[in-house]
Amino acid sequence: MTTAAGRPSPGQVTIADVARHAGVAASTVSYVLSGKRAISAVTRDRVLASVRLLGYHPNAGARALASRRANVIALVLPLRAGMQVPVVMQFATAVVTTARAHDHDVLLVTSDEGPAGLRRIAASALVDGVLLMDVELHDPRVPLLRDLALPSVLIGFPADTAGLTCVDLDFHAAGGECVAHLAGLGHRRLALLGAPTAVYERGTGFAHRTRAGVREAADRHGVQVVTLPCGEGAVEVRRTLTELLDRHPDVSGLVVQNEAAVGPVLATLPALGRRVPDDVSVVAICPEEFAGHSSPALTCVPVPAEEVGRQAVSLLMGKLRGETGPEVTLLAPRLTVRDSTAAVPVVGVSDDR
Known part of the structure; x- marks a missing residue:
């Protein structure tokens, strides 16, 4: 079935239709949509323009079966004593927004399950990778992350970062x-x-x-x-x-x-x-x-919750593509001076004339 303009109906559009419209191979369209291979900006823009024009929507289930990917990442949230929920939500919002830009959804998990929760996530095959917040210096989840075949990024730093990928403010x-x-x-x-x-x-x-x-x-x-x-x-x-x-x-x-x-x-x-x-x-x-x-x-x-969240997702996406990223990413602090600080008054000196 086609439209009056001769284009396939949106519900019937296939990846082959997008490829023909963009003048590229079907594999190129697949690479643009999955991010599995670097594609030139010009070609990428042309493919995405065809996707939008034709109204192509890849079937999530078929895509997951073909790629053995769920296109979902887990974010382990620290909703426990001493953690400020508004700040945690800033990190979460940045992660969700950035993940969607990479065509991934986010599964929110609380940290109360500890290592058992990570084992459950890994065994379920529901997610492609995991982001872990509120990292302790001697975090009991860290040894498990090193052993699991599940890509991970830590928002925070344990005492030993060997074999891990960590990002946070310094x-x-x-x-x-x-x-x-x-x-x-x-x-x-x-x-x-x-x-x-x-x-x-x-x-x-x-x-x-x-x-x-x-x-x-x-x-x-x-x-x-x-x-x-x-x-x-x-x-x-x-x-x-x-x-x-x-x-x-x-x-x-x-x-x-x-x-x-x-x-x-x-x-x-x-x-x-x-x-x-x-x-x-x-x-x-x-x-x-x-x-x-x-x-x-x-x-x-x-x-910088938004920047940390963005970088954490980008690092995880790189690991899902098989890239080797840095173990440690420290964001440099930037002090902003406002009205709450001033020089110490000099005792005994008066401005009176």
């Missing part, structure tokens, strides 16, 4: 950037309000790496720093800040690495008699929107 360097900024403004006594206690107890990599980066940078810049876990919510934040300032009243710079604590920190400090940034400067490692909507606007190192 949290060690991010901690260092925050300290360098505050030290450059003359602050000599700093504090890190880190992730909740549960996150450190699990050995989650990003929290430990940030804390190590803060401590090493403090030594480098000759400043003092105290590091504390920080719980969620106004009550926990007030308790933590009250104890911190009672014990260390000379703290004039705070580094915050708990997205849920950012707002309460900025609200609690004035209630404790500390103005931001006149008395205490605050810098955070958090998503950009947390910083931009704070009052005052927050100096921060943004967590």
Whole structure:
């Protein structure tokens, strides 16, 4: 059956029809649609134009049988204590959007099953590969990932990355950037309000790496720093800040690495008699929107969830094509200065004339 214009009806369009219309071999159309082989941009655009014009829709079941691919990847989400759901969803949205651009769907799996969940996914043949979030330094899932014949990419870093593919923000360097900024403004006594206690107890990599980066940078810049876990919510934040300032009243710079604590920190400090940034400067490692909507606007190192998600999917797609990618991809931190940080006032100097 054909249309009045002489083209096959959309429901009857085959890959051979697309090939004839584009003036290429059927195998070239297959390679363009599957991404299994590099095709020139000109040819690719011509094929895709024919696909759109003819209304070709490859049958997912037949395609999977032919390629032995499910065209689905799994994303293991860390929906557990200490993890901020809005931030996790930023990563998930980036993964889903990028996967669709590669003609893949995403199966969402929670991390509570541990290694057993990965075994179940691998045995099911439902997915072609897996993305793993919230990676611990000594993650019990990592040895299994090395043994499974299932391509994987980790969003985060275990202590040993050998034989793995990992991508994340360089949290060690991010901690260092925050300290360098505050030290450059003359602050000599700093504090890190880190992730909740549960996150450190699990050995989650990003929290430990940030804390190590803060401590090493403090030594480098000759400043003092105290590091504390920080719980969620106004009550926990007030308790933590009250104890911190009672014990260390000379703290004039705070580094915050708990997205849920950012707002309460900025609200609690004035209630404790500390103005931001006149008395205490605050810098955070958090998503950009947390910083931009704070009052005052927050100096921060943004967590690039969208970029990490995109790169994780791209690395996984490369592995599915048989490519060998880097073991470690670290995104460099970028500090954005806003209104929450300022130079330490010089005591005893007045502007009065």
